[in-house]
Amino acid sequence: MQRASRAASIGIVAPTLCETATVSPPDLPPGEPSLMLLPFAGPVESRMSSKIAPFQTMDASSVPKHFEAAEAELRWDRCWEEWGTYRYDPSRPRAETFVVDTPPPTVSGSLHIGHAFSFTHTDFLVRFHRMRGMNVFYPMGWDDNGVPTERRVQNYFHVRCDPAAPHDPNLQLEPANAKLRKRRPREVSRQNFIELCHLITQEDEKAFHEVWRRMALSVDWTQTYATIDDHCRMLAQWSFRDLFEKGHVYNVDAPFMWDVDFQMALAQADIEDRQQAGAYCDIEFGVEGGNEGFVIATTRPELLPACVGVTAHPEDERYRNFFGKKAITPLFRVPVPIFPSELADPEKGTGILMVCTFGDSTDVDWWRQHQLESRQLLGRNGRLIEVEFGSEAFPSLDPDAANRFYGELVGKRVAQARAAVTEQLADPSGSATGNGAPLQGAPRPIEHAVKFYEKGDNPLEFVQTRQWFVRLLDKKRELLEQGERIEWHPDFMKVRYRDWTEGLQLDWCISRQRYFGVPIPVWYPLDDAGERDYANPIVADREQLPIDPMSDVPTGYTPEQRDQPGGFSGERDIFDTWFTSSLTPEIGSHWTLDDDRHAKLFPADVRPQSHEIIRTWAFYTILKALLHENEIPWRHVLISGWVLDPDRKKMSKSLGNVQTPLPIIERHSADAVRYWAGIARLGVDTATDEKVFKVGKRLSTKIFNAGKFVLSQTAEVHPITAELDRAFVQKLSDLVERSTRDFEAFQHASVLKETESFFWTHFTDTYLELVKARARAEGEDEAAARGSAVAALRLGLDVLLRLLAPFLPYITEEVWSWVFAQEKGERSIHRAPWPSGENFRGIDPPANSGSFDVAVACWTAINKSKADAEVSMGRDALNLTIAANPQTLSLLDPVLADVLAAGRCRAHQLAESADLDDGVFEILDAEFAPKPE
């Protein structure tokens, strides 16, 4: 309390903080919360210099010995929030606005250090532009939708969604324990399931929120959205309606990629290839009207009952005679056409193969092109369905045998059916030619690529279902052009986008057979027989949105008409989660809701993201902006690399090597973690490294101590006139110029490295030491020299703090608050202007541009002579002979007094030594004072 009242009377930053100081934040322990919350405000003597305006110093002894990062992080976070330091100002014009299309993290995914890494990259740039005077729009979104959340709810509560189950309005569930997990999952209604999803995402959001605050992401927290909230659902559904009206979406009933475990359709972007062990089975087929046969090689013998054709290359001599005839499948004795196809590769397998409904996408092509029969045997759950051979749909020359064989397969999953069929094929009774067992020899093991859903555990199948699509194959050229209009950082990442776009083979399947997400806002009229009219869907009106077609009713119908002949039926599917997240720029800009805001915030300036989702998030966002507004969604894309574990493996949940940010922050401080992220360039994968965190921590400690020293120099400031001071300022001015240029070019890592290097090499290790004595020189006639040093020291600290502020927001704010906050009239350094030529106006350049380096070289030579003599640097030199060539000695002259003072040199001689190189000094005949008792 005493501290608080004193600060108030001194009035640095205290007036605004008094309120803060009286508020006990809920997340701090009780005790002395008011003290904890007060930014340090040591005693300040306010003086007016006759030469340079308001000037304050502080008493270094009043500053704590060490910087307590954890305490400061909580304290400053509260201040920034109270001050609205990061608030977007909607009244300012577009030209002054800098817009970020922030990635909404999947909140039910694991929060790891990689998130902190890439989000911090964005924050560096944001803070730079804010200090440059831009009005920053930096929102935060949460991605709640989709499979990860459903999975998490299923595991957390040990439940499954059963759409047929009745809703339980009083459902209360605890997290499942081990005992509960042994039982079958509890089945809950669709609505209950969705409520559980909401519950868990809210909890997960808090975890992210806490880490973001602690990392000092300068987000405007008043601009927050969640992909499941009304605003996002409305815009996603409106997006669908707009695309529908423009003719870009359609629904079709066709064979498509299907995950048998999730039981949902997928888009090309959701698929990955995995190397799998498989085996070629060589199977003899018969040919109708004889006992001839041929052998096909297949890795999917279980699809034999679904065989609808056989094909070989038209030029293949081995099989030419068969074209036009019918093949007879073994076991099931089904006659199927044999036709030529350029797509068959004579080199592969035996050169002749079976076409099934459906083994792969080529099967689908053949099936379409040659109008083959449809004999879909694989059900949506991945098990073989019941069929009757000998019926019209499943003809057979020997229905009894076929049904006997097939009876052993019904209900089996793919892998089980494969084993069973392989066994059956080894039985001669199944032969189509009478030449013994259809299986020729043992299956031959191979490794081959198989398509998987990226989150799935079983290979994809092609299953005929009805799905909604966005047409994109006809828009490749425009999409590629949009990609060219955007600047990619690093630029080679553009290639990823181009390759993906050029390689597109399928339209975007946007319907998903899931529960937690944005419903497709469509109903279907039912005819008199109660069948859905898919050709004439009823798309919800704008005014109705957002809607859930399972509970809301289309205009012109009554609730009683739901699922009645002549009535309507609601679409059950929801959107692919990317359908919503591809609208993040429009979600932030309030597209279609607020034209003025949209004009200011769209297109955005930057989109930060990681490279593995170029094909999804970046691609779909570009697509949406093109189709809705014929625009690019943002001008720049920033691609952060991945975070690897110390063994350089990608951090992922499945590998179990995930590190979470909070323990690292607690151990090393948020600034240290930000430093680690800051030295990594965009697009470069980076390993977590204790050593680097420590370097960051060390830098912030040094800033704390150097700040304490500089601001406690009590001499009045004067114009910067001394040669060494002017030489230092010139170097500083060059640094500002380079840093600004690098930041403008999205090279944050160079800014940090250069500034850090300058801070140590040119500021604390050299300049500060060289002028220390002069800054403390006593006597009236030393006032100008003294004041010049103090002014340059303060200028150096001021500029370096600001250059480092985007990277190390806590320590720079802390030091800023001691004196500069009031002196410069800006309470937060994060609102202070970025350094520029303005800061150096009126300071003359040095007489010699080499003065600084010569001073350092000479001082270093003196230090070396002390090191060689194994005496402390603090020991006085009684007498030194300084040798250098005449040119170098003449450069030394204007800075010699500073060098001698820093070297504690009581007496000296200069010796011309023409054979020494420029800038090189040698110390001869050094004599040091004896070690004091």
Next chain:
RNA sequence: UGGCACGUAGCUCAGCGGGAGAGCGCCGCCUUGACACGGCGGAGGUCGGCGGUUCGAAACCGCCCGUGCCAACCA
């Protein structure tokens, strides 16, 4: 198999047409008044390999080797 990126000191990386660099680690020394959560000094590399362009290549070009990522490869 194709595309992209990367290969520089023990480790992590910067440099990308004219001096081979930084931090950490290592060795030696120093309690100094902002800082021992310090400071000073030092050792350490034929810049993956082979060719080419150039007066000059770690850097530019070609080929090769290695690593990573992306994409393709389901008969």
